[in-house]
Amino acid sequence: MNNYFVSGRICHVFVKRPDLPVVYWGEMANCSGTVQNVLDLCGDVMCNFVVYEAADWNADLSPWQFSLNKKTDFAGHGPQTLEWLVNDCVPYCEKEFGFTGQRILCGYSLAGLFSLWAFYESQAFSGVVSCSGSLWFGDWLSYAGNHTAPQNSSVYLSLGDREENARDTIMAAVGDCTRRQYELVCGDSNVSRHTLEWNPGGHFNEPELRLAKGIKWITGDV
Numbered sequence: 001m002n003n004y005f006v007s008g009r010i011c012h013v014f015v016k017r018p019d020l021p022v023v024y025w026g027e028m029a030n031c032s033g034t035v036q037n038v039l040d041l042c043g044d045v046m047c048n049f050v051v052y053e054a055a056d057w058n059a060d061l062s063p064w065q066f067s068l069n070k071k072t073d074f075a076g077h078g079p080q081t082l083e084w085l086v087n088d089c090v091p092y093c094e095k096e097f098g099f100t101g102q103r104i105l106c107g108y109s110l111a112g113l114f115s116l117w118a119f120y121e122s123q124a125f126s127g128v129v130s131c132s133g134s135l136w137f138g139d140w141l142s143y144a145g146n147h148t149a150p151q152n153s154s155v156y157l158s159l160g161d162r163e164e165n166a167r168d169t170i171m172a173a174v175g176d177c178t179r180r181q182y183e184l185v186c187g188d189s190n191v192s193r194h195t196l197e198w199n200p201g202g203h204f205n206e207p208e209l210r211l212a213k214g215i216k217w218i219t220g221d222v
Contacts, residue, residue, distance in 0.1 A: 012035055022101055061078060078117065158214060
């Protein structure tokens with residue numbers, strides 16, 4: 001795994017073979033330990049990885065502005081991140097490393113929400129892994145209900161079975177929001193392959209394992 005600066009943003013790139021699927025995975029800053037753990041869990045998976053860091057997690061990965069409560073705001077810089085991803089990161093990686101395989105989005109928590117939004121918004125990826133995605137995010141279901149996935153695409157959703165027990169009433173809706181999201185996916189004729197997997201525990205239980213499970217599923221290594 002090597003580190004690169006792509007138009008001012010840090011990316012960690014792991015190349016197995018250029019013609020394999022490429023997983024574009026959003027992570028927190030200084031995430032090398034998490035990334036290595038997931039790579040170890042995915043040792044036999046036939047894909048490449050481009051892990052891009054979000055310097056400001058809440059701002060960079062929120063698709064629009066939203067206030068969760070008095071202490072937590074989301075600035076809605078997701079469109080800028082998506083523009084960078086599609087216009088800078090993907091072209092750079094495909095030129096620099098010769099990637100020709102399918103493009104897949106991946107993320108956990110807010111990055112899971114961003115990945116799903118970018119999947120709908122850009123139509124530039126053929127698959128998405130959204131693990132414990134923040135689908136409680138304001139007006140998300142309205143957005144998803146008015147958009148369709150790219151043709152012949154794959155969608156992996158997962159959630160912990162205790163996440164809807166969150167103390168915050170907005171976050172506690174994540175179970176129902178995820179179920180509704182899966183209904184939308186099932187009803188989308190453009191999605192050729194889909195699943196919703198329930199994992200034991202709350203939001204912070206084994207995120208690396210959950211990501212690895214999603215990556216294995218979407219690359220067909222299950």
